[in-house]
Amino acid sequence: MIAYLLRRVGYALPTMLGVAFxxxxxxxxxxxxxxxxxLPPDASADLQKQLMRLYGFDRPLPVQFGHxxxxxxQGDLGTSIATARPVVHEVFNAVGNTFILATLATLIGFTVxxxxxxxxxxxxxxxxxxxxxxxxxxxxxxxxxxxGMVLVIIFSVQLMWLPPSGAGxxxxxxxxxxxxxxxxxxxPAFTMSFIPMGIVARTVRALVGDILAQEFVVGLRARGxxxxxxxxxxxxxxxxxxxxxxxxxxxxxxxxSILIETVFSWPGTGFLLNQAIxxxxxxxxxxxxxxxxxxxxxxxxAVDVLQMLLDPRIxxx
Amino acid sequence: xxLKIRSSLLAVFRMALLSSLSTAAFAQEKVIRIGxxxxxxxxxxxxxxxxYEGNRFTGITIYDSLTQWDLSSTSKxxxxxxxxxxxxxVDPTDPxxxxxxxxxxxxxxxxxxxxxxxxxxxxxxxxxxxxxQYDPAQIGATLSRMPxxxxxxxxxxxxxxxxxxxxxxxxxxxxxNLYMASPAHWxxxxxxxPAGITDKAERSKAAWTAFAADFSGTGPFRAAKFVPxxxxxxxxxxxxxxxxxxxxxxxxxxxxxxxxxxxxxxLLSGQVDWIEAPAPDAVDAIKKRGFTLYTNLQPHLWPWxxxxxxxxPFADRRLRHxxxxxxxxxxxxxxxxxxxxxxxxxxxxxxxxxxEPTFQVRYDPAAARKLMIEAGYAQVKPARIRVQxxxxxxxxxxxxxxxxxxxxxxxxxxxxxQFDVMEWNTLFSNWRLGAKDPSANGAAAxxxxxxxxxxxxxxxxxxxxxxxPPVSNNWGYFSNPDxxxxxxxxxxxxxxxxxxxxxxxxxxxxxxxxxxxxxxxxVSPRALSPKIKGVVxxxxxxxxxxxxxxx
Numbered sequence: 001m002i003a004y005l006l007r008r009v010g011y012a013l014p015t016m017l018g019v020a021f022x023x024x025x026x027x028x029x030x031x032x033x034x035x036x037x038x039l040p041p042d043a044s045a046d047l048q049k050q051l052m053r054l055y056g057f058d059r060p061l062p063v064q065f066g067h068x069x070x071x072x073x074q075g076d077l078g079t080s081i082a083t084a085r086p087v088v089h090e091v092f093n094a095v096g097n098t099f100i101l102a103t104l105a106t107l108i109g110f111t112v113x114x115x116x117x118x119x120x121x122x123x124x125x126x127x128x129x130x131x132x133x134x135x136x137x138x139x140x141x142x143x144x145x146x147x148g149m150v151l152v153i154i155f156s157v158q159l160m161w162l163p164p165s166g167a168g169x170x171x172x173x174x175x176x177x178x179x180x181x182x183x184x185x186x187x188p189a190f191t192m193s194f195i196p197m198g199i200v201a202r203t204v205r206a207l208v209g210d211i212l213a214q215e216f217v218v219g220l221r222a223r224g225x226x227x228x229x230x231x232x233x234x235x236x237x238x239x240x241x242x243x244x245x246x247x248x249x250x251x252x253x254x255x256x257s258i259l260i261e262t263v264f265s266w267p268g269t270g271f272l273l274n275q276a277i278x279x280x281x282x283x284x285x286x287x288x289x290x291x292x293x294x295x296x297x298x299x300x301x302a303v304d305v306l307q308m309l310l311d312p313r314i315x316x317x
Numbered sequence: 318x319x320l321k322i323r324s325s326l327l328a329v330f331r332m333a334l335l336s337s338l339s340t341a342a343f344a345q346e347k348v349i350r351i352g353x354x355x356x357x358x359x360x361x362x363x364x365x366x367x368x369y370e371g372n373r374f375t376g377i378t379i380y381d382s383l384t385q386w387d388l389s390s391t392s393k394x395x396x397x398x399x400x401x402x403x404x405x406x407v408d409p410t411d412p413x414x415x416x417x418x419x420x421x422x423x424x425x426x427x428x429x430x431x432x433x434x435x436x437x438x439x440x441x442x443x444x445x446x447x448x449x450q451y452d453p454a455q456i457g458a459t460l461s462r463m464p465x466x467x468x469x470x471x472x473x474x475x476x477x478x479x480x481x482x483x484x485x486x487x488x489x490x491x492x493x494n495l496y497m498a499s500p501a502h503w504x505x506x507x508x509x510x511p512a513g514i515t516d517k518a519e520r521s522k523a524a525w526t527a528f529a530a531d532f533s534g535t536g537p538f539r540a541a542k543f544v545p546x547x548x549x550x551x552x553x554x555x556x557x558x559x560x561x562x563x564x565x566x567x568x569x570x571x572x573x574x575x576x577x578x579x580x581x582x583x584l585l586s587g588q589v590d591w592i593e594a595p596a597p598d599a600v601d602a603i604k605k606r607g608f609t610l611y612t613n614l615q616p617h618l619w620p621w622x623x624x625x626x627x628x629x630p631f632a633d634r635r636l637r638h639x640x641x642x643x644x645x646x647x648x649x650x651x652x653x654x655x656x657x658x659x660x661x662x663x664x665x666x667x668x669x670x671x672x673e674p675t676f677q678v679r680y681d682p683a684a685a686r687k688l689m690i691e692a693g694y695a696q697v698k699p700a701r702i703r704v705q706x707x708x709x710x711x712x713x714x715x716x717x718x719x720x721x722x723x724x725x726x727x728x729x730x731x732x733x734x735q736f737d738v739m740e741w742n743t744l745f746s747n748w749r750l751g752a753k754d755p756s757a758n759g760a761a762a763x764x765x766x767x768x769x770x771x772x773x774x775x776x777x778x779x780x781x782x783x784x785x786p787p788v789s790n791n792w793g794y795f796s797n798p799d800x801x802x803x804x805x806x807x808x809x810x811x812x813x814x815x816x817x818x819x820x821x822x823x824x825x826x827x828x829x830x831x832x833x834x835x836x837x838x839x840v841s842p843r844a845l846s847p848k849i850k851g852v853v854x855x856x857x858x859x860x861x862x863x864x865x866x867x868x
Binding site for chain 2: 033035036037038039040041042043044045046047048049050051054055079081082083084085090093149152153156157160163164165166167170171172173262263264265267271272274275278279280
């Protein structure tokens, strides 16, 4: 187990370096001015050159990359050009906010999706199956920012029950799990939950259908096991795959949804990434992408380990 | 046991009482919550970013400058008035030196005195590279708006000498954009930087970051709460030096809401009391819900800037005039639900710099076609032009539908217009490089909206032959010796009336030469809750929050 873990971490290191290199090159090759946030459009090209020198953007790209990697290895991802705040602080604040949102969205999505999936799988081709399928297809097909806007129109503008944007009455810095704060979380979390809900529902439906068709289920029933007992076995057999799907979904959601977080002004990683892209804030952009890539690698590793613990038959070589 | 229950009940009662008292206190506090179009809180360290919206919300609210805009009138262009300087005059023996006499008795929010040392310190923060407070992050938004500023020197506690690179009568207006941050407060932040940070530039950067989170100026509002990227709260400064402009509201809360539908939803749901730039298609819904829409002419121009180099069709003045005669601005205004003003020059009629142009910008397609035929064009032989435009962008209004509308108008006058559509950041990066640069892709015009707040930003940078790229924004290489002379006259006219007269002559000549296709001025729409009273929307990018109260 430990050897397996070490081997996986060993595989992750070159992946990380590759991601760092790719993201560095991509953001530098993209057109635009990295100083856009501190240089108004009416600034002259002369002034722009002066600032490029001051910020070190006039140095060769390999030198800039080496400098960035060296500092990143020491835990310093530089400072945001737009805000002059350390990138590490910016990213971790955003990760915390996205974690709150993604966790609730995944919980809602997994619970509702599993429910629809089991109903669909158990009652194949019935009206309940069709209804569950329609909901899950809608979940994966409709643009989520559109769903978000519709929810805002209904629950914020018309009914005035829930706030349409933000992360709490005083901002995310003082997040608390109370009614006043959770009200801000409901609309974005519900909107975001449509993604995992649809995917989990479809996965679980297919799994349940497959498992119910297997001989061991017939055997269980032949031995007189009640329907609830059979259900427990089906759940146990579905769990590893469903968990893997949920883990991946959580990973995607932890990456932040640019559209949903922007529609709801939720200050998570997607919102931050959006701002970094539009402001051409290269240090911030590189920092966010690197941290998110790290998360993804770590999460995949955690899911693999969890799968192995749940189902010892899964062996890794 | 009974005692324990009683003490618990008492504690609960006390808490409930305190809670209700604090709620009541909060309810009594007069607060205005604003949804900005900015994607982030504009910088609070003194020189805001995010364009003039930044100056509007974290510039003039927190800081003052030596000179400032008079924002008290809705019917005439905002004028420059004394701010932290009481008087100023150019040195009669050396017109590159200005003497400013400072307002006595002004204090920063931290209690330190505003004096000549503070002015020198604030000039040095953007000019003197060896000064500890030199901040590269602040120079972009500052030096581009005061290109001739060179240095400041203290004469005595309340007198400062400011030097320019050449005689420049525009300097006092340009200095409206130089905000005075507290040197004493910054020094405290600088002293508190951890000793582990040894690099001089890094120490300075860390001090500015700390200052931005806990800022100190001399303005009518002071720091209360700053949540990066989410909200800024500022509260009234009861000791503001101008007793007539002490705020009537207790607190301003600013939220960055860059997405227009999110801003509109925030207003309609009661989350904010004020939004900037509502989407035109939301205006009716906003009005129906009882909100008030404020608009007024803004010193802003949404033009096409023509390329004048040999080979460009617009090197021929007849084509420049024809294009200006071929745009139906009234219909364009209708397309934008009225949220624009028709442009007939860089500044509008009634402005002190307007003058009396000979060429009248109007909608007259017959006259336009006549000019085109004179120049050798016809329906079957149109002038083929390429125009660089953006799909969106700050100050760009609704660039796609507006440009398509103009494209259709111009087709009727023998222009065949093709667009290079690009992202806003790329467009203005190209703009800096000029029409001769390969990035222009042979474009005969570019659509970049401009601020026209002062004579440099409105005229000098576009028409001076000294302003070709990379020096400034004369993208089209417009050059006219007469206009250079008129500009020099305006720059050396140091009496305000004399300067305005010279600018009026210059502006009239610019309109006659038509280096732009004059199309629209923004009207700075904002929707406010009816509970906000005393709103004066001036002809400016800015607005004075101190006149406002909340019912």
